[in-house]
Amino acid sequence: MPTIDPRAREAIRGLTAYQPGTPIEDVQRALKLSSVIKLASNENALGPSPKALAALRRAAGSLHRYPDSTCRAQRAALAKKLKVEPTSLIFGNGSDELIVLALRAFVDPGEQVVVAAPTFLIYELQARACGASVTVVPLKDYRYDLAAMKAAVSPHTKLVFIANPDNPTGSYVTRRELDAFLRGLPAQTIVFMDEAYYEFVGAADYPQTLRQAADRPLIVTRTFSKAYGLAGLRIGYGIAQPSLIAAMEAVREPFNVNSLAQAAAAAALEDGAFLAKTRRTTDEGRRYLSKEFDRLKLRYVPSAANFILIQLGPGAPAVVQALLRRGVIVREMSGWKLSGCIRVTVGTMAENRRFVAALKHTLAR
Numbered sequence: 001m002p003t004i005d006p007r008a009r010e011a012i013r014g015l016t017a018y019q020p021g022t023p024i025e026d027v028q029r030a031l032k033l034s035s036v037i038k039l040a041s042n043e044n045a046l047g048p049s050p051k052a053l054a055a056l057r058r059a060a061g062s063l064h065r066y067p068d069s070t071c072r073a074q075r076a077a078l079a080k081k082l083k084v085e086p087t088s089l090i091f092g093n094g095s096d097e098l099i100v101l102a103l104r105a106f107v108d109p110g111e112q113v114v115v116a117a118p119t120f121l122i123y124e125l126q127a128r129a130c131g132a133s134v135t136v137v138p139l140k141d142y143r144y145d146l147a148a149m150k151a152a153v154s155p156h157t158k159l160v161f162i163a164n165p166d167n168p169t170g171s172y173v174t175r176r177e178l179d180a181f182l183r184g185l186p187a188q189t190i191v192f193m194d195e196a197y198y199e200f201v202g203a204a205d206y207p208q209t210l211r212q213a214a215d216r217p218l219i220v221t222r223t224f225s226k227a228y229g230l231a232g233l234r235i236g237y238g239i240a241q242p243s244l245i246a247a248m249e250a251v252r253e254p255f256n257v258n259s260l261a262q263a264a265a266a267a268a269l270e271d272g273a274f275l276a277k278t279r280r281t282t283d284e285g286r287r288y289l290s291k292e293f294d295r296l297k298l299r300y301v302p303s304a305a306n307f308i309l310i311q312l313g314p315g316a317p318a319v320v321q322a323l324l325r326r327g328v329i330v331r332e333m334s335g336w337k338l339s340g341c342i343r344v345t346v347g348t349m350a351e352n353r354r355f356v357a358a359l360k361h362t363l364a365r
């Protein structure tokens, strides 16, 4: 990657661009492998929702038109499903974009943003790009330390980012922890709850945040990229008080969500059978992988999401390379300062078995 031009804004000169998971085609080409599986980006193992695919084909004939800037149909369907006002919703080009819109709407250069580490890297990257003063609070035992994050909040804190469940650990904050955190926060502090993996969580003590978002400065975001299998289309949404949404709308580009994404997401929302199958596949895969890791005496973080963080020790980068040679892409974690760890996405059972066989082969050498 070339170095950043010195004429770039001061805030971004020290930044490193986000490194996505390696695409299947790159590995196939480089290693001349005919079959490669990707368990590196927490995508849906089952592919896209079939109803979404059918809607996409129907929508393709209108590609000469600009998309509906307000996502009207999608907004109405989602508002009904979530039992919120349509004005409480905003749509983004992936939930990634909502992170940027929140920073752009609420944070002036020099204002404080609180993030955890390690967590989803975009919060810190984009907050720094905005010129925010970023306070980084370490996780404790691979979990968000909300007490320490609250202690880091000052009267100048504008945004606090919480990934729930967290990526890359898969751990989650409980209702009780979140309630304690929210109690008595300064009035100008907005909490950004990133629930990209919401649909995978089965725990009874996972917080249901929509009601809380109705009466305090709390932005909840979710996505069609994970459980709905539409990562390639880029559509996510945020739920918050209409005044907070209005601020984010003011800095949103008019046609940020393309028409195919809108059509597919509206159909995916109706595809309850696909969502249920996705949940079953993920639960079964998570159980299978956890049992295999126990058998192999590997340390891992119990996950509420569709991926698992495994602590392998200093050999982790070599394991990632050996898995690649066997056609299995997983995520090496040094970019998160979690050297010694790998993160594997829960796949289909066939993919999970292939990963475990390759891992056993690699660890036995």
Ligand SMILES: Cc1ncc(COP(=O)(O)O)c(C=O)c1O
Binding pocket: 041, 042, 093, 094, 095, 096, 097, 120, 163, 165, 166, 167, 194, 196, 222, 223, 224, 225, 231, 234, 235, 236
């Ligand atoms: C915690 C978290 N938030 C947000 C995202 C971004 O998802 P989207 O595809 O909706 O932009 C991801 C993607 O991996 C994620 O892990």
